[in-house]
Amino acid sequence: MYILEDERIDQLYADDIQIIQSANVFSFSLDAVLLANFPAIPKRGKIVDLCAGNGAVGLFVSRKTNAQIYQIELQERLADMAKRSIQLNHLEEQMTMYTMDLKDSLSKIKGDSVDLLLCNPPYFKTSETNIKNPNPYLALARHEIETNLDEVIQVSSKLLKTNGRLAMVHRPDRFLDILESMKRYRIAPKRIQFVYPKLGKEANILLVEGIKDGKTDGFKVAPPLITYNDQGNYNPETRRMLYGE
Numbered sequence: 001m002y003i004l005e006d007e008r009i010d011q012l013y014a015d016d017i018q019i020i021q022s023a024n025v026f027s028f029s030l031d032a033v034l035l036a037n038f039p040a041i042p043k044r045g046k047i048v049d050l051c052a053g054n055g056a057v058g059l060f061v062s063r064k065t066n067a068q069i070y071q072i073e074l075q076e077r078l079a080d081m082a083k084r085s086i087q088l089n090h091l092e093e094q095m096t097m098y099t100m101d102l103k104d105s106l107s108k109i110k111g112d113s114v115d116l117l118l119c120n121p122p123y124f125k126t127s128e129t130n131i132k133n134p135n136p137y138l139a140l141a142r143h144e145i146e147t148n149l150d151e152v153i154q155v156s157s158k159l160l161k162t163n164g165r166l167a168m169v170h171r172p173d174r175f176l177d178i179l180e181s182m183k184r185y186r187i188a189p190k191r192i193q194f195v196y197p198k199l200g201k202e203a204n205i206l207l208v209e210g211i212k213d214g215k216t217d218g219f220k221v222a223p224p225l226i227t228y229n230d231q232g233n234y235n236p237e238t239r240r241m242l243y244g245e
């Protein structure tokens with residue numbers, strides 16, 4: 001296993017996971033940690049991490065389950081970082097990274113077979129007025145250039161078994177789009193949580209969970225999660241997810 005010149009090894013202390021990162025290419029954000037801690041994680045079965053980036057979400061979840069974890073990432077450099085992080089944590093028997101377009105994921109993962117699908121997709125719609133990140137790695141990770149929300153949910157639905165769950169992190173301003181796409185592809189929204197940077201600020205992160213072919217009743221809104229206190233330090237719940245405290 002090798003580390004490139006612009007890479008570093010970071011640690012998520014809460015889950016005792018090391019992860020290869022690069023400021024020039026990709027580093028996981030709080031979004032990945034929040035997503036890994038949002039849904040109930042099945043103890044066994046099959047978990048898929050779509051739009052996996054450098055593998056953060058799947059790596060963080062691996063300590064909570066014996067399930068097989070499959071990751072899908074389009075960008076070769078990010079997928080390579082993820083593969084080396086799998087080796088670094090000695091998770092080769094549990095985790096597999098496929099370097100491919102998510103549209104092709106059914107060529108490697110059987111349809112109607114997945115218990116939990118996790119996704120931290122590109123957030124921003126691609127339009128003439130959007131200013132894209134000049135870094136091509138980050139542009140693809142953050143903007144709907146190679147895929148979009150509707151396609152992500154459509155593929156998720158094809159992969160999920162009946163009563164399998166989709167858990168996604170996104171932006172609050174895409175909430176209505178998410179609900180429409182979930183309904184279109186037979187995923188019943190079941191639970192959401194809004195995350196706020198500070199008390200009195202607008203939500204900046206949305207967590208949403210749905211069940212394939214689930215009943216449409218029983219929808220729940222989880223208590224709000226506030227990331228920072230007035231002094232700019234992580235609140236206890238955020239610290240627990242990051243540091244296990």
